[in-house]
Amino acid sequence: MRSRYWLLLLALGPVTAFAWGDGCKLRADRAGGVDAKGVEKVVVRTGAGDMKVIGRGNAVRVEARGVACAAKQELLDAAQISVRREGNVVYVETNLPQNQDGWTFGNNEYAYIDIGIALPSSIPVDATDSSGDADFEDLKALTLQDSSGDLSIHGIAGLTDVGVLDSSDFSSLHSGYWVVFSGVFNSAQEAESNVDAAKGTYSGAYARQIVQ
Numbered sequence: 001m002r003s004r005y006w007l008l009l010l011a012l013g014p015v016t017a018f019a020w021g022d023g024c025k026l027r028a029d030r031a032g033g034v035d036a037k038g039v040e041k042v043v044v045r046t047g048a049g050d051m052k053v054i055g056r057g058n059a060v061r062v063e064a065r066g067v068a069c070a071a072k073q074e075l076l077d078a079a080q081i082s083v084r085r086e087g088n089v090v091y092v093e094t095n096l097p098q099n100q101d102g103w104t105f106g107n108n109e110y111a112y113i114d115i116g117i118a119l120p121s122s123i124p125v126d127a128t129d130s131s132g133d134a135d136f137e138d139l140k141a142l143t144l145q146d147s148s149g150d151l152s153i154h155g156i157a158g159l160t161d162v163g164v165l166d167s168s169d170f171s172s173l174h175s176g177y178w179v180v181f182s183g184v185f186n187s188a189q190e191a192e193s194n195v196d197a198a199k200g201t202y203s204g205a206y207a208r209q210i211v212q
Contacts, residue, residue: 024069032083033063040088044127048112055121055138066115075111172211
């Protein structure tokens with residue numbers, strides 16, 4: 001017998017596979033940060049590599065630290081973390097050589113940055129991650145576009161029981177997507193009664209029956 005239940009769906013992202021490998025011929029520490037006073041949003045744009053974003057109640061700065069890995073010294077030199085403030089928005093970005101014109105990927109041509117970002121938990125985050133695992137914890141709000149890798153989300157304000165599922169495991173969903181959801185409910189009425197609260201954090205939240 002198929003299992004049927006209701007979820008509040010929050011976001012979708014394609015599931016793709018891309019392996020950078022575990023080797024790291026050359027590595028270097030990278031870091032950057034700015035004062036968080038008056039900041040209303042943090043925008044994160046990262047390329048290849050794992051990412052963790054965590055909110056802290058006592059934080060007064062937006063800090064990014066990571067390790068750059070590359071096959072060659074010139075590629076390592078080009079792999080950098082950028083943290084800058086424009087008005088009341090802070091931008092955290094990884095700059096990688098494959099972002100440049102003329103890049104050719106191969107076994108001897110790789111570069112990536114594993115990055116950790118800490119910020120006040122009262123600041124919402126808008127994140128785009130192109131490849132690698134991503135982990136988000138204790139944030140006021142999260143808008144996310146994630147292309148590949150494992151995804152973990154915990155402690156987003158206003159949402160309970162947040163999780164991520166692979167749509168390919170459910171016959172009622174289009175395959176090939178990560179689906180971020182909040183709450184598991186036994187009826188449509190129960191799910192719909194929680195939509196307004198979820199929209200306070202994700203304006204596009206909606207209830208959907210899931211069949212496995």
